[in-house]
Amino acid sequence: MGEIRPRTEVGGLPSGVLNRRTFRPEIFVISAAALLLEISYTRIISFKLYYYYTYLVIGLALLGLGSGAVIVAISKRLQRTDTTTALARCVYAAAGTAIVGYLAVALTPLDTLEVWTGTRSAQLVAVGQLLVICLGLYVTFLPLGMAVSLLLARRADDINRVYFADLAGAALACLVVVPLIAWVGPQSLIAIVTVVLAALGLYIGAADRAFVGRRAVQVVTIAAALVVLVPAFDGDAAPEIRTEESKGLRPDTPTAASEWSALFRVDALPLPEATILYHDGIWGSAVWPWDGDPESLTRFDDDDRSIPFAALGEPPERVLIIGAAGGNEIAAALHFGAEHVEAVELNPATARLLRGQFADYSGDLTEHPNVDYVVGDGRSYLARSDEAYDLVWFVAPDSYAASNAGSSGAFVLSESYLYTEEMLREALDHLAPDGLVVMQFGEKDYENRPNRTARLASTARAAFDGADLGPLSERVVVTTTVEEGFFYGGSTTILAREPFDDDALDRIVAQASEVPNAAVRYAPGRPGDDGAPVNQVITLPDDELRRFVDAYPYDIRAIDDNRPFFWHFTPFSQVIADLGEPLGTVDVEIAIGERVLLLLLGVSIVLAAVFLLLPFVAVRDQWRQLPDKATSAPIFALLGIAFIAIEVVLIQRLSLFLGYPTYSLTVTLMAILLSAGVGALVSGRWHARPRRMLTGLAIAIVALGVLYSFVTPWIEESLQSLPTLTKAAIVVVLCAPLGFCLGMFMPFTISLVARDGSPAYVAWGWAINGFFSVIGSTLTTIVSMTFGFRSVLFGSVVLYLIAVVLLARLAGRHPSPPSEIRQADEDTLATVTA
Numbered sequence: 053m054g055e056i057r058p059r060t061e062v063g064g065l066p067s068g069v070l071n072r073r074t075f076r077p078e079i080f081v082i083s084a085a086a087l088l089l090e091i092s093y094t095r096i097i098s099f100k101l102y103y104y105y106t107y108l109v110i111g112l113a114l115l116g117l118g119s120g121a122v123i124v125a126i127s128k129r130l131q132r133t134d135t136t137t138a139l140a141r142c143v144y145a146a147a148g149t150a151i152v153g154y155l156a157v158a159l160t161p162l163d164t165l166e167v168w169t170g171t172r173s174a175q176l177v178a179v180g181q182l183l184v185i186c187l188g189l190y191v192t193f194l195p196l197g198m199a200v201s202l203l204l205a206r207r208a209d210d211i212n213r214v215y216f217a218d219l220a221g222a223a224l225a226c227l228v229v230v231p232l233i234a235w236v237g238p239q240s241l242i243a244i245v246t247v248v249l250a251a252l253g254l255y256i257g258a259a260d261r262a263f264v265g266r267r268a269v270q271v272v273t274i275a276a277a278l279v280v281l282v283p284a285f286d287g288d289a290a291p292e293i294r295t296e297e298s299k300g301l302r303p304d305t306p307t308a309a310s311e312w313s314a315l316f317r318v319d320a321l322p323l324p325e326a327t328i329l330y331h332d333g334i335w336g337s338a339v340w341p342w343d344g345d346p347e348s349l350t351r352f353d354d355d356d357r358s359i360p361f362a363a364l365g366e367p368p369e370r371v372l373i374i375g376a377a378g379g380n381e382i383a384a385a386l387h388f389g390a391e392h393v394e395a396v397e398l399n400p401a402t403a404r405l406l407r408g409q410f411a412d413y414s415g416d417l418t419e420h421p422n423v424d425y426v427v428g429d430g431r432s433y434l435a436r437s438d439e440a441y442d443l444v445w446f447v448a449p450d451s452y453a454a455s456n457a458g459s460s461g462a463f464v465l466s467e468s469y470l471y472t473e474e475m476l477r478e479a480l481d482h483l484a485p486d487g488l489v490v491m492q493f494g495e496k497d498y499e500n501r502p503n504r505t506a507r508l509a510s511t512a513r514a515a516f517d518g519a520d521l522g523p524l525s526e527r528v529v530v531t532t533t534v535e536e537g538f539f540y541g542g543s544t545t546i547l548a549r550e551p552f553d554d555d556a557l558d559r560i561v562a563q564a565s566e567v568p569n570a571a572v573r574y575a576p577g578r579p580g581d582d583g584a585p586v587n588q589v590i591t592l593p594d595d596e597l598r599r600f601v602d603a604y605p606y607d608i609r610a611i612d613d614n615r616p617f618f619w620h621f622t623p624f625s626q627v628i629a630d631l632g633e634p635l636g637t638v639d640v641e642i643a644i645g646e647r648v649l650l651l652l653l654g655v656s657i658v659l660a661a662v663f664l665l666l667p668f669v670a671v672r673d674q675w676r677q678l679p680d681k682a683t684s685a686p687i688f689a690l691l692g693i694a695f696i697a698i699e700v701v702l703i704q705r706l707s708l709f710l711g712y713p714t715y716s717l718t719v720t721l722m723a724i725l726l727s728a729g730v731g732a733l734v735s736g737r738w739h740a741r742p743r744r745m746l747t748g749l750a751i752a753i754v755a756l757g758v759l760y761s762f763v764t765p766w767i768e769e770s771l772q773s774l775p776t777l778t779k780a781a782i783v784v785v786l787c788a789p790l791g792f793c794l795g796m797f798m799p800f801t802i803s804l805v806a807r808d809g810s811p812a813y814v815a816w817g818w819a820i821n822g823f824f825s826v827i828g829s830t831l832t833t834i835v836s837m838t839f840g841f842r843s844v845l846f847g848s849v850v851l852y853l854i855a856v857v858l859l860a861r862l863a864g865r866h867p868s869p870p871s872e873i874r875q876a877d878e879d880t881l882a883t884v885t886a
Contacts (some may be wrong), residue, residue, distance in 0.1 A: 055412040076216075077222065081221060082143065082200060083200065085146070085221075085249055086113070086221060087221075087225035087226065088229055088245050089193070092229075092241045092244075094106040095314070095317070104649065107829065108185075108189070112475060114822055115188050115193075116193025116194040119197055119454050120200065121197060121816075122816075123201075123667075124201040135202065139199055139202055139203065141257075143195070143196075145195040147249040147253060155291060158187060159294055162294075162297065201814075202816075219732065224689050234313050234401075241825065263347070266863055290714075301321070301333040307330075309748075311401035311402075315401070318336075318398060318399065320405060326339060327339045329402065337378040338381065339380075339410050341558065342383060342414055344420075346383075349383055350387075354568065358563055359563050365559060366389075368388075369390075369442055370391065370439060370440070371443045373395040373438075374396050374434070374444070375448060376395035376396060377402060377418040379470050385443075385445075397427055398430070400427050417418025431772075434479065440483065441483060444479045446493075448492060460734050468617075468619070469613060474515075474769070477515045480515070483549055488548055490545055496541065497539050502585055503606050505543045505611070507608045509586050512545070514612075525591050527550065528546065528548075528576075529545075529557070530543070531544045533570045557575050558578070561578065608621065613708060624834060627646040648710075650834075651832065653831060656829075656830055657827055661824045664826075686858055688820035693828035694851035697831075698790070699847045700832045701836065702790075706719075709768045710783060723783060723788055724787050724794075726791070732796065732798065733795075735795070742800070743860060747857060749793050750852075753853070754849060760790070801862075804862050
């Protein structure tokens with residue numbers, strides 16, 4: 053008999069070459085690159101637009117990745133192309149679209165507030181500009197999605213290892229993205245990823261003569277990446293990000309310094325009186341010049357920062373400042389005679405500026421012998437402290453760009469664990485006998501809509517009742533200041549463990565009279581704003597208070613760690629009812645954030661349907677022939693929405709435990725992805741016994757859901773004072789079992805549909821999964837804001853249980869083990885003679 057030669061893929065590449073190339077290292081790099089790009093763009097979009105538009109990045113990244121699966125499924129040309137050539141082209145295209153995407157995002161002008169408040173023509177222009185940015189983000193992730201889906205579809209026989217490499221790459225990216233952004237900034241990180249992708253494309257295509265023949269085009273693209281993006285390393289040569297028209301920081305603003313961090317970007321603008329610090333392009337705080345002499349700080353004598361010290365009556369021995377920022381409150385504490393000040397600042401970029409470039413300018417505040425300036429999370433710091441403080445001072449640590457934008461990187465929520473019922477109890481527990489907890493923040497319209505102060509009063513009342521400290525009405529004072537023009541007025545809420553005596557109240561009233569435009573709104577037994585919302589919250593009996601809060605036009609209910617959305621004042625039901633009405637005034641606090649989330653949810657559904665599902669109409673005859681679509685489609689959908697929901701909830705809850713928002717991104721997401729990869733890797737051992745595997749998964753998921761719902765809060769409270777590394781290890785141990793279980797679902801489902809011999813079936817399932825992941829990223833946030841994290845977690849467990857039932861049904865129709873035909877085709881290496 054004649055010689056039997058190895059089979060070849062279309063394009064002339066021997067299958068033996070393909071077999072020797074597992075593509076696991078390639079998908080590892082591709083997955084890591086996708087996640088690095090996604091998180092980098094969350095930072096850029098938060099700086100360019102506003103923090104809640106980071107959902108745009110999440111949704112469009114998932115949409116692009118899912119659309120790649122669609123193209124793999126329906127493109128006949130791609131199906132005729134061998135794996136190596138197709139993969140090389142996808143990866144190389146990803147490098148090119150990364151350049152295009154960055155330019156579209158960075159340079160497109162936009163004022164998103166025009167979407168809500170502008171004329172009809174202005175709204176259309178703003179929407180068009182937003183779509184340009186969306187398109188830039190979408191095309192960035194599209195070829196990456198094609199590359200991943202291509203390998204998952206054509207390596208279904210090796211799905212456990214390939215899927216493990218996919219998740220391991222994302223896990224590694226989670227581990228390094230925060231220090232990389234802090235080190236080089238998101239612009240330079242995008243440049244690095246672009247060059248890595250271009251180099252990977254060259255490496256993959258090196259064995260393909262047809263691909264190598266286009267080397268000139270490849271070199272030109274790499275050169276373009278270097279010219280356009282790599283100059284981001286020096287900051288000045290790269291295309292500058294054009295910020296929102298409504299933001300104070302513009303590209304031509306003469307800043308003295310700029311610092312990126314994983315939380316928010318800080319830009320310093322020198323003015324004659326002080327240096328303004330912009331947080332993600334919005335005025336955030338200031339650094340004031342100081343000669344080092346506390347006596348010279350007379351500007352605080354008639355400032356609202358003087359009121360807490362008047363309430364104390366004598367210089368405090370120990371002060372804790374949460375939200376130290378540029379050090380203004382540190383200087384005030386020194387001026388009023390504090391013997392020791394512990395100042396906690398969340399953002400390391402601010403600390404670097406204050407300790408470095410502005411050290412002499414600020415009088416070396418951070419090195420003052422009476423000051424300990426610490427970078428970290430205020431709540432975690434307080435939990436670890438054994439000190440008793442005369443004053444625990446919360447200084448507007450609520451920046452819309454600060455803890456919010458960095459709380460989870462890719463999964464940003466507008467939560468603040470610094471104002472919850474549990475945090476207030478923690479602060480009260482750390483007071484010296486006559487100590488005070490003071491919270492100061494802006495209040496735009498106290499007379500008509502004192503939402504922030506009213507919610508704080510509701511939460512303080514719940515904290516006092518829960519700790520059995522006595523009625524809040526005897527232990528709280530509220531003062532305000534009024535500012536005209538751009539700046540908000542200020543609200544000061546003073547809490548004490550014991551009732552205020554007359555001497556303390558007299559000092560507060562007297563000092564408030566020295567502060568321009570200040571007023572005492574509530575003080576026990578003193579004249580105040582009778583009938584005002586804040587006073588009602590403080591004084592009404594419990595039954596009347598519940599009726600008052602229910603009837604109030606905004607949501608001012610007390611918040612806790614399960615629903616820590618302090619700034620969510622407008623219920624989504626009301627937002628939906630008013631969605632067609634233009635906003636008369638611009639106030640980011642009222643309804644705009646909620647409108648954006650609903651808009652993004654709607655856009656996600658429409659775009660996902662158009663780009664992920666509608667294309668299959670073109671090949672509907674082919675899809676009609678595929679079996680079990682009615683069962684497999686809901687499975688892919690359930691896995692998509694439930695996985696991302698659990699991911700979001702755990703990242704947000706564990707950011708409280710880890711004490712620093714970016715640690716949750718780094719540790720929690722890495723632990724989930726890596727353990728899910730391990731679960732995928734070993735899941736093949738149980739594919740031949742599906743009922744036993746699915747039963748075990750169902751029991752484990754229910755048990756873990758209960759554990760995370762009820763045990764995690766205890767862990768957060770009881771173990772908060774442990775060292776950070778120890779807490780990180782606890783988080784890994786806590787997340788690993790769940791990630792391990794969740795990682796088994798996708799490869800098992802893919803192995804089932806792959807038995808029908810259609811790689812396109814796998815890509816179709818991946819597209820369904822992507823569709824619901826896109827929706828789930830925003831929907832999870834909306835549900836969490838309305839019902840709390842625990843409800844989302846319970847709902848996710850239920851979705852997984854439904855998926856288990858459907859998987860059991862699907863597995864019952866395919867009792868045989870996976871086909872070996874594809875493996876045999878690719879394993880034909882030797883020449884057989886007879």
